Amino acid sequence: MRGMRSAAKQPEPSKRPGATSLKQTLAMLWPYLWQFKYRVLLALLALVGAKAAVLLMPVALKYIVDALDGGQQALLVLPVALLLLYGGLRFAGVFFGEVRDALFGRVTEHAMRKLGLRVFQHLHSLELAFHLDRQTGGISRDIERGTNGLSFLMRFLMFNIAPTLFEILAVAVIFAALFSPLYSLVTVLAVGIYIFFTVVITEWRNKYTREANQADNTTNSRAIDSLLNYETVKYFNNEQYEANTYDSFLAKWEQARLKNRLSLLALNSGQALIIAAAITALMWLAADEVVNNALTLGDLVMVNAYMIQLFLPLNFLGFVYREIRRALTDLENMLGLLKRQPAITDTPGARPLQLTQGEIRFEQVSFAYQPARPILHQLSFTVPAGSKVAVVGASGAGKSTLSRLLYRFYPISAGAIYIDGQDISKVTLDSLRQAIAIVPQDTVLFNSSIRDNIRYGRPDASEAEIDQAIKLAHLRHFIDSLPQGDATLVGERGLKVSGGEKQRIAIARAMLKGSPILVFDEATSALDSASEQAILHAMREVSRNHTSLVIAHRLSTITDADTIIVLKNGQLAEQGKHDALLAANGEYARMWQLQQKQQH
Structure with missing residues (x-):
């Protein structure tokens, strides 16, 4: 009926049960990690090997440049060995990273399977009233995004955020030991400003992510509802009415996505400005000392390599943080389903029905x-x-x-x-x-x-x-x-x-x-x-x-x-x-x- 199926009357998608904290998510992840503890441990060892190789690559590059810059003609021993070492380190960094992903992939996929099964079973345990009120399309999207969000969190919390922060600390220590504390100060200050900016702006734009998710749920639910009532649509010649109604939902989704894109533009531009300023400042310091013969050309190349190597994962850290916040947002509705207690359950001490006659x-x-x-x-x-x-x-x-x-x-x-x-x-x-x-x-x-x-x-x-x-x-x-x-x-x-x-x-x-x-x-x-x-x-x-x-x-x-x-x-x-x-x-x-x- 038109009155019941208008855009104004369309039921709202399920409300968020409240923001999901990182602590709640980690508590949910822990049983899956513990079940494969030895596999996780091997994956962590592979991670350490990959990071060690990555941190040694700029050092090897410095000695290669210094050896070539020294004008030595006996080039067939030391530089060749250093070049082979540099190539080996680069291969080791990639190889150990792939081993890590292969080992941890089983853990992630098993967690997605178990969580998906848990939600499926829980939905069947909920009372009939819930299923009469539910919007199947919205729930399916919540589950799909939630399981994908869980997979993202398991991979990136363990293998990107913590290792990247460790790499930042290691680079700061190397700069302080080989050059001066000023290099470390600029690095740490830039990282601090970058992280603060990323957190503040991501929290601000999180509301636009939620709006986009809500619009996506509503649009998908409306489409499924219309298709399930295909015969009714045909009986009343309402194809154009259904198209117009669906388009009104798509328009809301389009506006929500536009706001999301514009807020992402502000975030990415600000991050790029911070990174560019930090690299410029450090390269200025290093170049000045090279001119004054306080540093070698190899040192300049090493600083540049470390900065590129550092800010690439740091830029990625910004992406990971944004995605983690989005993943937590995506998990909210799915965890809300799991938190919902069935209205009909076995009472404490319930016993099996002893059927004798059937009265x-x-x-x-x-x-x-x-x-x-x-x-x-x-x-x-x-x-x-x-x-x-x-x-x-x-x-x-x-x-x-x-x-x-x-x-x-x-x-x-x-x-x-x-x-x-x-x-x-x-x-x-x-x-x-x-x-x-x-x-x-x-x-x-x-x-x-x-x-x-x-x-x-x-x-x-x-x-x-x-x-x-x-x-x-x-x-x-x-x-x-x-x-x-x-x-x-x-x-x-x-x-x-x-x-x-x-x-x-x-x-x-x-x-x-x-x-x-x-x-x-x-x-x-x-x-x-x-x-x-x-x-x-x-x-x-x-x-x-x-x-x-x-x-x-x-x-x-x-x-x-x-x-x-x-x-x-x-x-x-x-x-x-x-x-x-x-x-x-x-x-x-x-x-x-x-x-x-x-x-x-």
Whole structure:
């Protein structure tokens, strides 16, 4: 609908849970580092070897220049050896760096894998309310940027920042020892100004990075939402409207990226000015002393080499710091997901459900999705073991809510739900959900084959058991009519099969699960009359010796129920068998007469 899908009404992306500190990030990284401690130690040794080679290269270059400048003609021994040494040092610096990266690469990739799995598992542990409110596109971007940010932090915190600072200190010591403290003072002062400038300006421009991320999340979420509703867009000829709406989000993203680029220009220009001033000052000092014969030409070359060698990683340090701040920003939403506690968890001391007969009892149950809009009011009823109980009522009466509460998708506001006398809030979620198989009203399938979607009910089921589930759900005729049979792909969210076919696949999947308690949430709502009767027959077969809760809209589908419960405004209005309820001439009889008129 236009009003709901306008740019003004588009939901905001998830809010940041607060800035992620370096301490928090290191605490998260430590277990991954410790798991591969020997590999990390070898990588650090390779790092030391690479830095040692890099620091010795300017010294070797100084002696090469001095030897050549001395006019000595016996050049075939010392300079050749120095040249070979210089080449060897350069190779060693690169070689040890590559060894370091190869050793540490396994640690980084393993950490990304484990963290990605941890987030994935945590998302599945969160309550249904979170997933109904979420924006899938935004979350996927948060996870992608977060894992990439983690990889960046692991590599650069350990192998760039600390080594670069060590190199700066080593160069300052070399300058003080070989030349004068003034050289060290200029170097340290320039580094200090550079780092201070980088930190201050990066913190200032961090807000623009966040704005760009937020705009990126919103744009991506909007695009996915539109594509998932492809058919609705076509039904209302709203292609241009969708394009205009998407372009409005892209315009915000464009502006955010522009601000980000301009702030980066200010940062890079300031850093370049500091580096140029420092190198000019040091080269001025060295050149003056060469003119006064206080330094050799080799010393001048060494100072120049050290300054180039120093400010290249120092310039890179600025980039690394900016990227680390961005990585921490990118990690915020992903860590926020991990910090979010599930609303539905096993209570302390929860024990597995001991299923003996399968009796279900709702006792004074009250529930509201929102406090201002209560759904159920002190509802009490019993589903006897092995019986079939149907729940009917007008839309909004709370019928489908019953299955969600039974499955503990939501915590109830008051009262309790019992299975075989055990409060379901005090048993483990896994054992509770293993005991219940649900055919939902809105069936969503995986983008896989029909057989794989059925197998999902019990991944370790045998082929014969899957075939039996297909037979019970009366899917065989449909499958045999397809060129690829049960290997046919159903498309994203099952869009390539009809509503009735999706429903039967869902029924087969629930049958394959083999749970003793069955819940059918308007399981035949999308079926034609012939298919409905076939499924009802299958449901009767499967429900035998099972406890069944059938939530229905069409009353003709539940006339054989042992008990029919009529809900009205979240309360129990009537209950009894079909004939008895008709004779009572109450709410059920009124609904029955209305539906009979609609069928004629």
